Structures are given as C-alpha cells and as structure tokens.
Amino acid sequence: MKQAAIVSCVLLAGLLSGCTGAQSALDPRGPAATDLLHIILVFVFVCTSVFFLVMGALVWSLLRKPSREDSEGAQERQISVVVTVAILSTAAIIVLLTVVSFTSDRFPEYKEASSAAILVRGEQWWWRFDYDGDDSSLGFQTANELHIPVGQDVRLRLQATDVIHSFWVPSLAGKQDLVPGRDNTITLHAERSGIYRGQCAEFCGLQHAHMALEVVAQEPEAYRQWLDSQRRSAVVSEDAAIVAGRDVFMRKPCAACHTIRGTEAKGTSGPDLTHVASRRMLAAGVLQNSAGSLAAWIADPQTIKPGNNMPLVPMTSEELRQVTAFLETLR
Amino acid sequence: MNSSSTAQVLDVEVEREELEPRLRRTWQSGKGIWGALTTVDHKIIARRYIVTAFVFLALGGVLALIMRVQLAFPEARFLSADRYNQIFTTHGSNMMFLFAVPVMEAMGVYLVPLMVGTRNIAFPRLNAFSYWIFLAGGLVLWIAVALDAAPDVGWFAYVPLSGPEYGAGKRADIWAQMITFTELSALAVAVEIVVTVFKQRAPGMSLDRIPVFVWSMLVTSFLVIIAMPAIMFASSSLILDRLVGTHFYNPAERGDVLLWQHLFWFFGHPEVYIIFLPAVGMVSAMISPFSQRPVFGYLALVMALIATGLLSFGLWVHHMFVAGLPPSGSSFFTASSMAIAIPAGTQIFCFLATLWSGRPIFKTPMLFVIGFLITFVMGGMTGVMVASVPLDTQVHDTYFVVAHFHYVLVGGAVFPLVGAIYYWFPKMTGRMMSEKLGRIVFGLIFAGFHLTFFPMHILGLAGMPRRVYTYPPELPWSGMNLFVSVSAFVLAAGFGLFFIDAIRSLRSGKVAGPNPWNCASLEWATASPPPPYNFARIPVVQSRDPLWRASSELPVATGLRVDRRELVVSSVVAAEPEARESSPADSIWPLVAALATTVMLIGSMFSAWAVVWGAVPIAIALTCWFWPKRTPEDES
Numbered sequence: 001m002k003q004a005a006i007v008s009c010v011l012l013a014g015l016l017s018g019c020t021g022a023q024s025a026l027d028p029r030g031p032a033a034t035d036l037l038h039i040i041l042v043f044v045f046v047c048t049s050v051f052f053l054v055m056g057a058l059v060w061s062l063l064r065k066p067s068r069e070d071s072e073g074a075q076e077r078q079i080s081v082v083v084t085v086a087i088l089s090t091a092a093i094i095v096l097l098t099v100v101s102f103t104s105d106r107f108p109e110y111k112e113a114s115s116a117a118i119l120v121r122g123e124q125w126w127w128r129f130d131y132d133g134d135d136s137s138l139g140f141q142t143a144n145e146l147h148i149p150v151g152q153d154v155r156l157r158l159q160a161t162d163v164i165h166s167f168w169v170p171s172l173a174g175k176q177d178l179v180p181g182r183d184n185t186i187t188l189h190a191e192r193s194g195i196y197r198g199q200c201a202e203f204c205g206l207q208h209a210h211m212a213l214e215v216v217a218q219e220p221e222a223y224r225q226w227l228d229s230q231r232r233s234a235v236v237s238e239d240a241a242i243v244a245g246r247d248v249f250m251r252k253p254c255a256a257c258h259t260i261r262g263t264e265a266k267g268t269s270g271p272d273l274t275h276v277a278s279r280r281m282l283a284a285g286v287l288q289n290s291a292g293s294l295a296a297w298i299a300d301p302q303t304i305k306p307g308n309n310m311p312l313v314p315m316t317s318e319e320l321r322q323v324t325a326f327l328e329t330l331r
Numbered sequence: 332m333n334s335s336s337t338a339q340v341l342d343v344e345v346e347r348e349e350l351e352p353r354l355r356r357t358w359q360s361g362k363g364i365w366g367a368l369t370t371v372d373h374k375i376i377a378r379r380y381i382v383t384a385f386v387f388l389a390l391g392g393v394l395a396l397i398m399r400v401q402l403a404f405p406e407a408r409f410l411s412a413d414r415y416n417q418i419f420t421t422h423g424s425n426m427m428f429l430f431a432v433p434v435m436e437a438m439g440v441y442l443v444p445l446m447v448g449t450r451n452i453a454f455p456r457l458n459a460f461s462y463w464i465f466l467a468g469g470l471v472l473w474i475a476v477a478l479d480a481a482p483d484v485g486w487f488a489y490v491p492l493s494g495p496e497y498g499a500g501k502r503a504d505i506w507a508q509m510i511t512f513t514e515l516s517a518l519a520v521a522v523e524i525v526v527t528v529f530k531q532r533a534p535g536m537s538l539d540r541i542p543v544f545v546w547s548m549l550v551t552s553f554l555v556i557i558a559m560p561a562i563m564f565a566s567s568s569l570i571l572d573r574l575v576g577t578h579f580y581n582p583a584e585r586g587d588v589l590l591w592q593h594l595f596w597f598f599g600h601p602e603v604y605i606i607f608l609p610a611v612g613m614v615s616a617m618i619s620p621f622s623q624r625p626v627f628g629y630l631a632l633v634m635a636l637i638a639t640g641l642l643s644f645g646l647w648v649h650h651m652f653v654a655g656l657p658p659s660g661s662s663f664f665t666a667s668s669m670a671i672a673i674p675a676g677t678q679i680f681c682f683l684a685t686l687w688s689g690r691p692i693f694k695t696p697m698l699f700v701i702g703f704l705i706t707f708v709m710g711g712m713t714g715v716m717v718a719s720v721p722l723d724t725q726v727h728d729t730y731f732v733v734a735h736f737h738y739v740l741v742g743g744a745v746f747p748l749v750g751a752i753y754y755w756f757p758k759m760t761g762r763m764m765s766e767k768l769g770r771i772v773f774g775l776i777f778a779g780f781h782l783t784f785f786p787m788h789i790l791g792l793a794g795m796p797r798r799v800y801t802y803p804p805e806l807p808w809s810g811m812n813l814f815v816s817v818s819a820f821v822l823a824a825g826f827g828l829f830f831i832d833a834i835r836s837l838r839s840g841k842v843a844g845p846n847p848w849n850c851a852s853l854e855w856a857t858a859s860p861p862p863p864y865n866f867a868r869i870p871v872v873q874s875r876d877p878l879w880r881a882s883s884e885l886p887v888a889t890g891l892r893v894d895r896r897e898l899v900v901s902s903v904v905a906a907e908p909e910a911r912e913s914s915p916a917d918s919i920w921p922l923v924a925a926l927a928t929t930v931m932l933i934g935s936m937f938s939a940w941a942v943v944w945g946a947v948p949i950a951i952a953l954t955c956w957f958w959p960k961r962t963p964e965d966e967s
C-alpha cells in the first residue's frame with residue numbers, strides 16, 4: 001500500500017513537471033484549470049491524510065495485544081466514544097470539503113465579457129467551429145482546430161448535431177457536454193500562447209477514441225491575422241495541375257459533403273476545407289497534416305479511421321495526386 | 332377442515348429418529364432431470380444462481396483482459412473499434428446486471444432463510460422463476476456476443492446513441508431487453524426476501540436480533556423495489572422509441588435526451604448500493620467470528636444501512652455534473668453525495684472497533700475483510716472527490732472514474748464476496764476450501780487489483796478518457812497502460828486460482844462440521860450442507876448471537892406437520908409465532924412461465940405485436956402455476 005502511494009507520488013511529480021502542452025488536468029495553462037488543480041490537490045491532501053489515519057487505526061487494531069483486564073462494559077463504552085468522535089470528524093471533514101467545492105464552483109462565470117462567440121458543434125467524430133463575424137459575411141467555419149486569443153475569456157457555445165459529446169481541453173478547463181436539443185457554454189482562457197490538446201470525453205460511438213481537437217492560443221496580433229486569413233475565400237491558382245485537382249474535387253462526390261468557399265463546393269456534412277492545408281492535424285487528430293498523409297486519407301479513409309462518415313471515393317492515382325495537390329494549396 | 336387434515340402428522344408425534352427421514356421425504360426435491368427442473372428448494376436455486384453468476388464473472392473477466400491487451404500499446408490493432416465497443420459494453424453490463432447484483436441476491440436467497448431459521452424462502456416458485464429468467468437474460472447477452480451483435484452503446488446506453496437513429500441493428504434492443512430480464516428476476520427475489528424477513532423469522536428473532544447480513548438484504552431488497560420502476564420505464568420507453576416510433580428521447584419532437592440520464596441514474600446509483608450493502612452485511616457476518624466477539628455497534632450498523640439506502644436516492648445527478656444542469660441543483664447533489672460518506676464511515680469505524688476490541692484470527696475470509704477495509708476506504712476517498720462538481724469536471728468520464736468505481740465495486744463488494752465464499756463454502760458444500768491456497772488467492776487478487784487500478788487514477792488525471800479503444804502514441808500514457816495491462820493478468824491469476832480452489836475443494840476439501848468457524852448465527856446450527864428442510868425443529872431465538880449465548884442446546888419450537896411442507900409465520904416486529912403455513916411443492920410451471928416470458932421478450936425486440944401474442948402462453952403458464960390445489964386452510 002505504502003509503496004503504491006510512493007510510486008504514485010513519484011509518477012504524479014513526473015507528470016506535473018515533465019510534459020508540456022499535453023492533455024492533462026495536472027498541467028494547467030489557464031486560470032480555470034489552475035483553480036481546478038488547486039481543488040484537486042486540496043482534496044487529494046485531505047483524503048490521503050484521512051486514508052492514512054484510518055489505515056493507522058486498522059494496523060493498530062490488528063497488532064494490538066488485547067488486555068483482558070478492562071471490564072467489558074467499560075471497554076465498550078470507551079470504544080463508543082471513540083467511534084462517535086470519528087463519525088463526527090468525518091462529518092466535519094465532509095462539510096469542509098463541501099464548502100471548498102462550493103466556493104470554487106462558479107469558475108466558468110469569471111467575467112461576462114467575451115471577445116469571441118464561437119459555436120462549437122460535436123459531430124460523429126469531429127468538431128465543427130463557427131466563428132461569427134460582426135457581420136455575417138465575416139463569419140467562417142473551420143474544423144478540429146480552435147484558435148483563441150491569449151489572455152482573454154473566450155466563450156464557447158456548445159451544441160451537438162447527432163449524439164452527446166463532451167468538450168474537454170483539460171489544460172484549460174473542465175469538461176462540458178454537448179447535448180442534442182440543448183445549448184451549453186464553456187469559457188476558455190489561456191494564459192500563454194501554445195497548443196493544447198483536447199478530446200471528446202463522452203462516449204459517442206464507433207470512433208469516439210479518435211475525436212480530438214487542438215486549441216491554438218495565439219497572441220492577439222497573430223490571432224487577428226489568423227482570423228483574416230480564414231475569412232478569405234480560397235484562391236485557386238492557375239497552375240494546370242491544380243486546376244485539374246480542383247476539377248476532380250468538384251466532379252467526384254467530395255463537393256457534396258465539403259465546402260470550399262470561393263468554389264462551387266458547398267456540401268455541409270463534412271468539415272469545411274477552405275483552409276484545410278493550414279491545419280496541423282487531419283481527421284480529428286488522427287494524422288499529422290502533410291501532403292503524404294492527406295493523400296493517404298483520401299485514398300482510404302476507412303482504413304485510417306474505420307467507420308468514419310467519409311466514404312472511400314474511388315479514383316486513379318493520377319486523380320489522387322491532383323486532388324491532393326489542389327488541397328495542399330488551400331492554406 | 333377437510334378430510335386430509337384428519338390424517339396430518341405433527342412433528343411432536345413422531346419419534347426423534349423418525350423425524351428427520353420423514354421431513355426429508357416431505358421436503359426433498361425430485362430426482363434426476365425432472366427434479367432439477369421442478370425444484371423450489373432455495374438452497375439448490377441459490378447455488379445455481381451463485382455458480383451462474385460466477386461463470387458470468389469469469390466471462391466478464393476474460394473480456395476485461397481482452398480490453399487490456401488492446402490497450403497495452405497505443406494504436407494497437409488487436410481489436411477493431413467495433414469489437415472493443417461491444418466488449419466494454421458487455422463487460423460493464425455483464426458485471427453489473429449478470430454478476431454483481433444477481434450474486435448478491437443469490438447469497439441472500441441461500442442465507443436469509445437459514446439465518447432467520449425457516450425452511451424455505453417465501454414464494455419459492457417465484458424464486459425458481461427468477462433464476463430461469465436471469466439465466467435467459469444472460470444467455471441473450473452472451474449469444475449476442477458470440478454472434479458479433481452485442482450491444483455497443485456502453486452499460487448506461489445513453490440516448491440518442493442508443494436510440495433509433497444512431498443505434499443501428501438490434502444491439503441496443505438486446506441491451507434493453509437484457510435489462511428487462513434481470514429487472515424481473517431481481518424484483519422477484521427482492522419481494523421474496525422482504526416477505527421472508529418480515530414474516531418467516533424464527534420465534535423470538537425480534538427486529539433487534541436479526542443478523543446484520545439479513546438487515547442488509549432487507550434494505551437492498553427495498554432499494555430494488557424502489558429503483559427498478561425507473562429503469563423499467565427507461566428501457567421500455569427506449570424500446571418504444573426504437574420499435575414503435577415514439578419520441579421520448581427525440582429532441583426534434585420535443586423529447587428530452589437528459590430524461591434518459593435522470594431515469595437511468597435514479598436507478599443506477601442505488602444499483603451501486605444494491606451491490607455494496609449486501610457486502611457490508613457479509614463483512615459484518617465474517618468479522619465477528621474472526622474477531623471472536625459480536626460485531627461492534629449493531630444499532631449503528633443497521634442505521635447506517637438504512638441511511639445509505641435512503642440517501643442513495645438523492646445522489647443520481649452526480650453522474651450528470653457536466654451535462655449542463657443548473658448550478659444550484661448540482662450544489663445540492665454535491666452535498667448529498669458527500670453526505671453518504673458519513674454512514675459509510677460509520678460502518679468502517681464499527682468494523683475497526685470490532686477488530687480493535689476483538690482477538691483477530693487471520694483466516695482467509697478475514698484477509699478479504701482486511702482487503703475490503705483498505706480498498707474500500709480508498710474508493711470512498713475518490714468518491715468524495717468526484718462528488719465535488721468542480722473536481723468532477725476534470726475527472727468525469729476519464730480513467731480516474733474507472734479506477735474509482737472498480738475500487739468501490741471490486742474492493743467494496745467483490746473482495747467481501749470472495750471472502751464470503753471461503754466463509755460459507757463449508758456450509759454450502761460440507762467441505763472447507765484450502766487455507767493455503769486461500770492466502771495465495773488473496774495475495775494475488777489484492778496485489779493484482781491495486782497494481783491494475785491504482786495507476787488508472789493517474790492516467791485519468793493525465794487526460795485519458797474512458798471508453799476509448801485506443802490512444803495516440805504521442806501522449807504520455809503508454810508506459811502506464813502497459814503496466815496496468817500486465818497487472819491485470821496478476822489479478823486474473825488470483826481469480827483463476829480461486830476457481831481452481833473452489834472446484835478442487837468441492838471434491839476433496841476437508842470435511843466441515845456444522846459450525847467450523849465457531850459462529851453465532853442460525854445457519855451454523857444445522858448440518859453442512861443443510862438438509863432440504865433446513866432445520867429438523869425450528870430454533871427459538873433468545874439473543875442476537877444464538878449459538879454463542881445458548882447455554883447447551885438451542886431451544887426449539889414444535890408443532891409443525893411432517894407430512895407436508897409447513898413453516899412458521901411470525902409477527903413482523905417481535906417474531907411471535909402466528910400461524911403454520913404450507914410451503915409450495917415442486918412445480919414445472921415456473922420454468923414454463925419463464926420460457927414463455929423469454930419468447931415474448933425476445934419477440935418484442937423484433938415486433939411490438941409480440942407483446943400481444945406472447946402474452947397468451949404466459950397467461951396459460953401462470954394459470955397452471957396458480958391453479959388452486961385442494962389444500963387445507965393454514966392454521967393459526
């Protein structure tokens with residue numbers, strides 16, 4: 001038992017110091033997650049102390065040599081007192097922890113202000129993000145990569161398109177479910193720029209394990225630039241190979257599911273690809289984005305992420321090369 | 332009075348040597364297959380129940396190992412996503428509905444009648460029916476596993492994932508009907524136990540002399556009776572949504588997705604106590620002989636059982652803290668969830684006080700009691716943690732929670748259960764299990780358990796969600812997952828050895844006398860294994876520990892007939908004898924009724940009309956079952 005505790009302390013310390021930018025409640029990078037870690041530590045401390053007290057009592061009871069002198073009645077009364085005190089202390093600790101829990105319960109409502117209203121929608125098995133502009137023409141949609149400005153409260157509206165999902169980026173905040181028919185909200189606040197991984201936390205079917213997202217927290221200036229670049233429609237180069245790729249995209253079923261703003265591709269059931277090449281990951285965190293992985297994905301999405309809602313679209317290797325080259329230009 | 336009563340034979344009228352053979356003739360079940368299918372002896376049925384539940388434990392354990400093989404390495408391809416989802420759903424559903432709840436009820440079915448000193452459980456035919464229904468439910472689930480069509484929506488089957496739109500095929504229907512089967516059998520047993528405890532206690536066993544285990548089964552039975560309607564409604568409305576096109580859970584038609592979660596957890600949380608409370612009762616029973624004193628704080632323990640039972644209905648929302656409910660409501664449920672630590676703590680302190688003031692003997696059951704104390708306290712601590720809303724927003728649906736509930740379910744219920752098997756095995760079979768192997772079994776299970784599940788706390792905090800069939804290699808989870816997977820095999824080895832010990836002891840264990848551990852409660856007052864009539868003469872109880880306090884021989888009550896099955900009905904509070912009542916004879920109709928019910932329930936997965944045509948054979952079977960026999964009135 002002790003060993004387990006020691007091992008766990010070591011592991012805990014390792015995790016606390018070791019990893020950066022990972023997906024961990026022990027590695028907070030914003031005020032909400034920091035508060036949560038403090039509560040976790042308070043609870044762990046109190047509970048571990050109580051545990052070792054109780055274990056001390058257990059060991060003592062087992063090793064004690066009973067003295068036969070005390071009369072039974074007196075002994076029973078003595079124990080009753082001790083047990084009563086123990087029960088009362090339990091109650092006191094419970095009240096204490098309840099109060100600790102209440103006082104820190106209001107964290108999502110830090111400040112009302114929110115610089116961006118971003119609509120997050122969970123879909124089987126990827127994330128859709130709608131950025132509202134001040135006027136509708138400035139709005140745009142992206143997928144699986146959520147950019148936020150550093151040092152600000154960013155309020156997210158959470159909705160589910162199909163089944164229940166749960167939005168969880170542990171280094172920034174606790175989780176919140178996306179429930180069909182309901183509107184939930186969560187506030188993110190990143191202290192420093194960086195990339196924070198998150199993952200769907202409510203079982204949502206076949207590929208629940210592959211429903212990750214990344215939050216990219218940027219300095220305000222960089223964030224503004226990112227917004228501007230995302231707002232722009234796609235520019236298709238004149239290069240013959242690229243145009244050929246674009247034609248493949250439009251001719252094949254691709255355009256029925258994906259939107260590329262500035263082209264006739266207006267499908268909405270799949271992720272918006274207007275700036276797909278600017279994203280770090282593909283398929284909700286399954287692949288690092290590169291020309292090779294993009295081609296691999298298009299060639300056989302069902303092997304890479306079995307059961308996902310993108311069908312295998314048959315094409316020749318020439319067509320595959322062309323369409324990949326085209327998508328690669330969508331920065 | 333009709334003619335047969337003139338020929339009645341009372342036990343006072345027969346010679347001492349004559350008594351037992353005549354009782355045996357009256358109470359014994361038939362021979363051969365027919366006897367096996369018609370028996371209503373609570374001991375035979377309970378033994379079947381227990382063995383079947385342990386088979387499901389073993390099968391569920393195999394599934395757990397398969398999951399752990401898949402999770403040992405990142406992005407492993409040992410299982411497909413689909414297989415994994417079926418397996419974790421089946422593991423959870425199987426462990427909860429086919430192992431943990433039934434095995435606890437089965438222990439009650441075996442022990443409660445013996446502990447209260449009666450000859451059979453109340454409604455013995457219903458008892459037979461409940462076993463057959465349970466078996467059918469289990470087969471339905473496991474046949475689906477074999478056909479690669481097992482449910483894949485998690486053991487709490489959240490809508491809309493399990494609804495008509497996203498839950499394709501028959502998988503979610505199989506889950507829902509499996510629930511119906513097990514509900515039915517659990518409800519039946521609960522009713523039997525309540526009536527047995529209230530009306531069939533041996534003369535003199537007033538409420539304050541009921542063994543704690545019997546109290547725990549009584550409270551558990553009430554929990555079953557109160558909690559089951561919620562899940563019945565849930566699973567039936569799910570089936571209706573899927574089959575008939577109702578919209579209970581369809582937000583587009585103003586149904587409500589969260590209604591499912593409320594209903595499920597209104598049942599699901601008490602469910603945990605339905606598993607845990609009998610375990611507390613077992614610990615109370617075992618700790619006394621191995622501390623050589625009565626358990627400390629009888630009244631406090633009973634009160635704690637009742638308080639836990641009541642509180643368990645006020646906690647369900649703590650499973651929904653991140654679903655987006657109003658914060659004021661969540662605060663209430665934080666407070667109530669934490670408050671349950673008080674009765675739980677009371678139980679632990681009473682056990683510690685028993686050990687402190689007793690003289691402990693370290694036999695295998697006692698080792699499991701100690702293992703329970705250590706593990707359950709840890710599970711309770713993490714329970715307090717997840718009860719806190721802010722804390723839960725980080726750990727909910729992560730491996731932290733997987734660790735937490737295995738600490739309370741395995742540490743809090745399975746450890747006492749395995750101890751209880753070592754403890755009552757001699758009573759049930761007449762032979763002892765091996766003390767030497769028992770120690771190794773305990774060592775392997777205890778060490779294997781903590782090595783498997785402790786690291787999961789850390790994995791959860793480090794961000795690993797539960798119910799994922801794999802995880803990416805970039806995240807720092809691989810090492811610990813491999814460690815956990817290897818440890819799971821140590822744990823499994825412990826259970827394997829336990830099964831070997833049990834099977835071996837059945838044939839070659841040391842022969843046990845009636846009371847090998849020198850215990851105080853009534854089940855030890857009769858032979859091991861007990862004869863079909865349990866007690867040749869009904870004991871009269873004069874204290875809480877009848878076998879310790881009785882000066883020389885247990886006083887007995889007489890005046891029951893030996894030529895037909897009769898038992899004593901007594902008053903609820905003081906257990907004053909009130910009447911002699913006949914106890915039903917063997918019958919094939921419970922099995923027939925169970926088969927008819929099974930056909931109806933399986934049919935209703937495919938067509939709603941099955942409820943209509945399926946009702947006909949059930950009605951026929953029930954009519955035959957309850958056909959009035961020409962038995963004389965029961966006598967006061």
Ligand code: HEM
Binds near residue numbers: 395396399737
């Ligand atoms: C051999 C020992 C066991 C091992 C190694 C084990 C392992 C696991 C693992 C790894 C999971 C998580 C699956 C996932 O989230 O993907 C799990 C889930 C679960 N286990 Fe166990 N388990 C064991 C015994 C038990 C027992 C004895 C019970 C109940 C009495 C139990 C009840 C559950 C439940 C209810 C779930 C949740 C399933 C769900 O999420 O729907 N397990 N187990």
Ligand SMILES: [Cu+2]
Binds near residue numbers: 125164200202204
């Ligand atoms: Cu999801």
